[in-house]
Amino acid sequence: MEPKIIRNKHEMRNWSRSMRSQGKTIGLVPTMGYLHQGHLSLITEAKKHTQLIVVSIYVNPGQFAINEDLSTYPSDFNGDIQKLKSIPNGVDVVFNPKNLYDYGVEREEKQPGVRKMGEIVSCLEDEGGHETWIRVEGLEKGMCGKSRPVFFRGVATVVAKLFNVIEPDVAVFGKKDYQQWRIIQRMVRDLDFAVKVIGSELVREEDGLAMSSRNVHLSPQEREQALSISRSLFEAKSAAKKGKNICSELRQSVIESIEAAGGKIDYVEIVDQESLETVFELKNGVVVCVAAWFGKVRLIDNMEIS
């Protein structure tokens, strides 16, 4: 099925409202494009919950810091559409706005050079104008929030915008981005969005590598080395099953395996699945979260241990 491509916010909302007035339910799968099997699994999950599916494709400048990889983030819109057409019954709408932060006003002039020393800003802020940000102040603090200080602020904000434009009944997020998923869940609860948030399981390549749009940037050698992440996570899970329950030891094994393979650790954390607070002795409902660099590519992965 050929999806309808909508690029304008108002047209998007009008479509949603017209469908809702016909009693239809709408599922949203937010993506930054360059779709892979992981994204397609989110769509399959969404189809279990609603009659209509909107996939948004938008690389959000608000969640990248100016030293991050916004400019090299991969994209292939036509390829994405082909992939979406291959899904049984397809998807109904691809929402592909040019700029979600263009409010049709002249850009405010900002004085250059007034940025505070050491202040970290997103790629958006140099454009001026937008100034409203949502922070999930507890859950955003650790893990990816430490090394990417504007990331979750940007994610929460753009997701709120997408919710307000698309007005979905259900939204599906991948549990690969575990912290992001929990943050969106918490935001929806705390701000009373009328959206049900579903977490969908992480999808791996056959050799275990967690699927990611960024994998395309790995050299063949780096890709081979990066398998150490999933391998060490499976080993941790298996060690836990055998009774190893001191988190510092499990964590140290993961770190050593990844470093031995040539990866540079950003973090390895064993945390409670709900609160994302560090767990010291293994208990029910933890998740081991990893971020590590292989060359210029930062990969994340995680493993729930229940």
Add this chain to the structure above:
Amino acid sequence: MEPKIIRNKHEMRNWSRSMRSQGKTIGLVPTMGYLHQGHLSLITEAKKHTQLIVVSIYVNPGQFAINEDLSTYPSDFNGDIQKLKSIPNGVDVVFNPKNLYDYGVEREEKQPGVRKMGEIVSCLEDEGGHETWIRVEGLEKGMCGKSRPVFFRGVATVVAKLFNVIEPDVAVFGKKDYQQWRIIQRMVRDLDFAVKVIGSELVREEDGLAMSSRNVHLSPQEREQALSISRSLFEAKSAAKKGKNICSELRQSVIESIEAAGGKIDYVEIVDQESLETVFELKNGVVVCVAAWFGKVRLIDNMEIS
């Protein structure tokens, strides 16, 4: 007309959706209760725009710092309902939730005493749980944002919650809370809320005092002294009309009049009506904003000069 009183979020949203499915439009007037003529004028304004009117009455703990006047904020629910019944054709719903931050989960245990030195928190934070906050980072910085550091964060957040629960087409805010009104406008634009925000003119007592629920706490003497605020604002406007255009001089006159009457200045600022940035030489579209203490009561007022 007797308004329907709804205390539950889900019932509230169901009512709105049922009305919308019948093609009705909904206007929201958010209040903290203890209604006066100023509030009633907001309702009159809202009635110009939509067929149905929801008035929310909720004293939001999220916008009070722990040293502020949450505990003494006046309330008179039955009196409010009587006033609403006196409006021609009345209002349709009074949304009066007990606790908008109760998510039906056990409260998270917070360790007491881990608060950072000098950290200012809202009355909500001692209850735990809620952790998602919206900040309009530019507009919230000056004026009331300086002396009430969690105020606008709390206002923006609770308004977003009310929008998500009530799903109004239009929301009316008083221009008495000028900075608040601009912040809500900006939030709606930046987060793409499908709500039209209307600013409604400030309403004064016959003697000029801006109407406020807090006026009830003024002693007769303080109330008399407090007239210096509106008097000095009218004088500034009249001086401006006569060609006085140096803002520092206009500002100084306002400060001196209020201090001479026994008030304690929190701030007097002459700012651009849109950006709320300080203006040095009078131009079109400025607003003089005042906050001052009389006894234990902090009053605000403002005067547009166009």
